[in-house]
Amino acid sequence: MIAKAGKPFTEGEFVKKCILQAANIVCPAKKGQFSNISLSANTVADRISDLSNDIYDQLCEKAKCFSVYSVALDETTDITDTAQLAMYVRGVDDSFEVMEELLTVIPMHGQTTAQEIFHKLCDVIENVGLPWKRFVGITTDGAPSMTGRKNGLVALVKKKLEEEGVEEAIALHCIIHQQVLCSKCLKFDNVMSIVVKCINQIRSRGLKHRRFRAFLEEMESEYGDVLYFTEVLWLSRGNVLKTFFELRAEVKAFMEKDGVSLPVLSDPKWLMDLAFLVDITHELNVLNKKLQGQGQLVSAAYDNVRAFSTKLELWKAQLSQTNLCHFPACKALVDAGTPFSGDKYVDVILRLQEEFDHRFADFKTHRATFQIFADPFSFDVQDAPSVLQMELIELQCNSELKAKFREVNGKADKLGQFLRELSPSFPRLSRMFKRTMCLFGSTYLCEKLFSTLNFNKSKYRSRLTDDHLQDILRVSTASSLRPNLARLCERKRCQVSSSKE
CATH class of the missing domain: 3.30.420 (Nucleotidyltransferase; domain 5)
Structure with missing residues (x-):
């Protein structure tokens, strides 16, 4: 309990005092036995x-x-x-x-x-x-x-x-490090430098920070504060930008009230850059969260990356047509009368797409293996490695196993039960499945x-x-x-x- 809570070994004495206080109320006759328990720092460390x-x-x-x-x-x-x-x-x-x-x-x-x-x-x-x-x-x-x-x-x-x-x-x-490195191609230094500068000005002095929070409370804002930007934290940029975008009017009013002029907060081009960055970093954060987690199969993690690459293709087409259904921040500005030019952001999406293709080349090499593992019954046998083709044909023609796979598909806890039935008849496929299951994606x-x-x-x-x-x-x-x-x-x-x- 002390180790899991991250407490010092000396906390054992405090735990003992709590036990004795509880024993004094619940079972006073047994208090002497509880007092014999040794929970010194050395004892806790040894245990x-x-x-x-x-x-x-x-x-x-x-x-x-x-x-x-x-x-x-x-x-x-x-x-x-x-x-x-x-x-x-x-x-x-x-x-x-x-x-x-x-x-x-x-x-x-x-x-x-x-x-x-x-x-x-x-x-x-x-x-x-x-x-x-x-x-x-x-x-x-x-x-x-x-x-x-x-x-x-x-x-x-x-x-x-x-x-x-x-x-x-x-x-x-x-795979998570790769995704974070891909997101770094979204430069937009003109946006990040202003956002970080504003936040640092507000939070660098205690009095000014308190006044800002009081100002937000007075304005009944949805958010109670702006967040510091920490580059090493995976989700920091998206969270910082979203909060700043929602509070942009309050930040502008507060800074002007404090005698600091920020004309960029009224510049439609800068605001649209900010809105686009808010939308795209939000999507990257969603992907990042999907890639996190214990016990995740490498094939499932790569599926999430492939899905994001497909989304990039869709967004590229939609932005060129000024379709902002998947970019709520940009849409909010356009609805308010801010002009929008999609060509600039199409180039950004294209650059992000190229970065994903380059960064995930090592995963792409094993794409066929991951797809066979995810759904061996629908994989094209001709695209499979030659050593697996014969067993794959026999498996795909087995109606009983196909029905059982459909029952457990998507249920990681029951997948092992299905795979156990393959071992005797499909030794090569079984080994490939084991190899894929034991890989760390991140x-x-x-x-x-x-x-x-x-x-x-x-x-x-x-x-x-x-x-x-x-x-x-x-x-x-x-x-x-x-x-x-x-x-x-x-x-x-x-x-x-x-x-x-």
Whole structure:
């Protein structure tokens, strides 16, 4: 409970006081027994370490059953400027059960070169007991040390697999990072510079910020404040722009009242640029949220990207015809009498489209595999790899299996049940399905872990040791594994607390 809440180990004493207060009311006769419970900082740290070790032991045991597995890696820097390397594993067993868990968090006190990261990865895989012959995929954040063609981590992993005589692994660049990089082609510096400048002027001084919030309250505005722009946060730009657009009249009135002239807030061309940016960043944020989430299949994530690319084609045609049905902010300005020229924004959509085609080339390479996995019964056999064509024909002609697939299609929890029936008769298709199921489409889990890491190892707990940090993260992020409390209790002897409060 303390680890999951991100509280210091010393909170154990506070928890004990709460227990004793509750016992004094609910069962005063038993208060003496509760007072014997030891919850000192050292005891809490030891218990969290025991829980972490038990989860790790379970992971090692489960890993023995993996038919195939893949890893996702990303790195960050903590409050003490120590590089922290996070590794997640996703494995699929013979029953098509998928498990994804934290492998480890490794502090990198020296250099974070590809060679160093590769050695750490090899050590972790060996310690868990995962054989290289079952390694099928690696997903990274796309940093040069990860994706370098000759000496990057991915290249070193491929060399290792070649030495082991194993089939080449699928290497992917995090689909969410790719999407964020695509959105950076939407420059519009003329818009962002003014928006950020206005927001900073309002929020940089406490008195001015308070006056602005009071002004919004007086005006009965829908929003109570403007938001700071933080470039590293995925959804920040869209949220900042939407709030600013809705409050543009109030911001203009407040700034003029404060003696600051902002003529661009009355410029129809600038306002239309702002409105377009609000609409397109909103759609990009919607896509980003769809790509997030635990347990997401790589084929489903890529389907969302393909759907967005198709939307871009539609928007390009509609903008050229001044059809603004999917651009509400632009439509609101046009309805108010602001002139609109679609050609400028068609070029922006075209540039975004080209960026998507370029960035997602690695996913496009495996498009046929993803489509066979998503719907093997409607895929054109002639477009399938030759090693799968015979089995694919037999599968598509099996009416019984086709009916069962239609029943479970779209239900990820029941998909494994259908795939289990394929194993004996369709070994090659079954292996391809397993390989696809165990791929990470993104490093979302690593990013989520880093949020937990920064919350725990903050400026108030900067002396938290590497071992304790890893124990906290393993316990707080475990999803499918739960500590075996009964077994842990059997191994412990009763230790009476010296504190009798």
